[in-house]
Amino acid sequence: MEHPIKLYNTLTRQKEAFTPLNPPLVGMYVCGPTVYSNVHLGNCRTFISFDMIYRYLTHMGYKVRYVRNITDAGHLENDADSGEDKIAKKARLEQLEPMEIVQRYTLDFRNVMAQFNALPPSIEPTATGHIVEQIEMIEKILDEGLAYEVNGSVYFDVNKYNETDNYGKLSGRNIEELISGTRDLDGQGEKRSPLDFALWKKASPEHIMRWPSPWSIGFPGWHLECSVMSSKYLGEQFDIHGGGMDLKFPHHECEIAQCNAANKVEPVKYWMHTNMLTLNGKRMSKSTGNTLLPEELFTGDNDILDKGFSPTVVRFFMMQAHYASPLDFSNDALVAAEKGFNRLMEGITTLSVISPAKESTFDVNSWKESCYNAMNDDFNTPILIANLFEGIKAINSAKNDKASLTADDIELMRKTLTEFTFDVLGLKLETENSSSDKLNGVVEMLIAMRNEARATKNWALSDKIRDELAELGIQLKDGKDETGFTIN
Ligand SMILES: [Zn+2]
Numbered sequence: 001m002e003h004p005i006k007l008y009n010t011l012t013r014q015k016e017a018f019t020p021l022n023p024p025l026v027g028m029y030v031c032g033p034t035v036y037s038n039v040h041l042g043n044c045r046t047f048i049s050f051d052m053i054y055r056y057l058t059h060m061g062y063k064v065r066y067v068r069n070i071t072d073a074g075h076l077e078n079d080a081d082s083g084e085d086k087i088a089k090k091a092r093l094e095q096l097e098p099m100e101i102v103q104r105y106t107l108d109f110r111n112v113m114a115q116f117n118a119l120p121p122s123i124e125p126t127a128t129g130h131i132v133e134q135i136e137m138i139e140k141i142l143d144e145g146l147a148y149e150v151n152g153s154v155y156f157d158v159n160k161y162n163e164t165d166n167y168g169k170l171s172g173r174n175i176e177e178l179i180s181g182t183r184d185l186d187g188q189g190e191k192r193s194p195l196d197f198a199l200w201k202k203a204s205p206e207h208i209m210r211w212p213s214p215w216s217i218g219f220p221g222w223h224l225e226c227s228v229m230s231s232k233y234l235g236e237q238f239d240i241h242g243g244g245m246d247l248k249f250p251h252h253e254c255e256i257a258q259c260n261a262a263n264k265v266e267p268v269k270y271w272m273h274t275n276m277l278t279l280n281g282k283r284m285s286k287s288t289g290n291t292l293l294p295e296e297l298f299t300g301d302n303d304i305l306d307k308g309f310s311p312t313v314v315r316f317f318m319m320q321a322h323y324a325s326p327l328d329f330s331n332d333a334l335v336a337a338e339k340g341f342n343r344l345m346e347g348i349t350t351l352s353v354i355s356p357a358k359e360s361t362f363d364v365n366s367w368k369e370s371c372y373n374a375m376n377d378d379f380n381t382p383i384l385i386a387n388l389f390e391g392i393k394a395i396n397s398a399k400n401d402k403a404s405l406t407a408d409d410i411e412l413m414r415k416t417l418t419e420f421t422f423d424v425l426g427l428k429l430e431t432e433n434s435s436s437d438k439l440n441g442v443v444e445m446l447i448a449m450r451n452e453a454r455a456t457k458n459w460a461l462s463d464k465i466r467d468e469l470a471e472l473g474i475q476l477k478d479g480k481d482e483t484g485f486t487i488n
Pocket of ligand 1: 030031032226251
């Protein structure tokens with residue numbers, strides 16, 4: 001590969017050259033949402049970051065199989081295998097079937113992702129669609145002697161596993177510290193050690209999401225689904241596993257342990273984690289009201305915002321930070337991002353009005369090279385965007401005759417700018433939308449003029465407006481109170 005990519009591997013804690021197991025194929029798994037409420041902005045950042053990574057790998061010629069799951073069962077309210085299933089709880093509170101909750105929030109999630117122009121993954125498997133495979137993996141782990149059954153539930157034996165492997169290798173925690181950090185040693189009930197985690201839980205009578213298994217009628221532990229679905233669709237070993245950094249422990253640590261226990265191989269070559277979002281410098285939290293839904297961001301319907309911002313501007317704002325750095329949302333930062341985004345778009349349009357010169361005063365080839373260098377350095381989108389603006393500066397200078405570009409260089413800049421802006425960063429030109437808004441406004445105005453003509457019985461003028469609009473493919477429809485229209 002002409003441009004080697006380096007990425008930061010959480011597992012080894014260093015930047016490494018990206019060498020896929022079976023090039024040009026790349027397997028990438030990202031932990032998806034638990035669909036029991038509207039997707040929150042922090043999760044959106046994770047999925048938009050991996051969308052950018054998916055897009056760039058594809059741009060570089062890799063054939064990426066991108067798997068992102070939907071958690072539709074088994075995610076309990078807290079990590080210590082207790083509390084209610086998040087989806088079942090919401091279903092109980094809203095008096096709906098759990099699958100109605102799943103359907104509603106899966107659609108909401110997909111809709112928000114589409115608004116952010118995130119490409120759908122290659123496979124979007126669900127936990128409830130893979131109960132059989134989850135039971136099979138538990139049987140394998142039991143056969144290896146690394147899990148045990150108590151009263152119809154099955155737990156992973158962390159201490160036993162740690163005799164031959166290293167539980168904590170991803171998060172950098174060690175087992176003694178973890179045990180001493182456990183607050184409630186008495187409340188473990190069935191577990192041999194507080195670190196053990198559930199692979200299968202026997203359902204209590206009120207637990208409505210339940211399936212038969214060799215051990216009890218119950219449900220799988222939350223960590224299990226990702227191990228099962230990643231190995232089913234990407235193989236026992238695959239290239240990239242991603243997720244938010246809050247999933248590193250215990251979720252991803254448990255995934256590693258389950259796969260090593262069942263399949264006897266290290267499942268993932270590169271672990272990648274995205275950082276968190278803050279809002280006005282503070283943690284987002286529903287309880288303090290310091291929270292913002294994607295929809296509120298688009299409409300401006302939240303006290304912290306002066307106005308709404310388009311999904312593309314929000315995406316651009318996110319891309320201005322490195323995926324592994326924290327990012328703070330605020331009205332002012334979004335306003336600044338909107339200005340920057342508009343400047344980028346104007347620069348790209350300006351390219352088509354520059355008259356070519358005999359010589360270039362701007363080194364387009366090395367500029368293009370630095371764009372690739374930025375992305376190859378652990379997908380550094382803020383550096384890429386800074387480089388794109390260097391290009392925009394040269395374009396604006398050429399427009400004002402303070403610099404010059406040859407026809408070939410203009411073409412190369414157009415190609416490079418559009419590839420990075422639209423294909424890799426996943427931004428969209430927004431003029432299409434605004435010009436259709438303008439057209440609607442013009443038709444509304446003509447309808448108002450026609451109404452005035454009709455009020456003064458000027459039938460010739462009112463018919464003329466109707467007929468000439470029809471000739472343009474715009475049909476007026478006179479209703480009882482007002483006139484509607486369709487544009488073909
Ligand atoms: Zn997961």
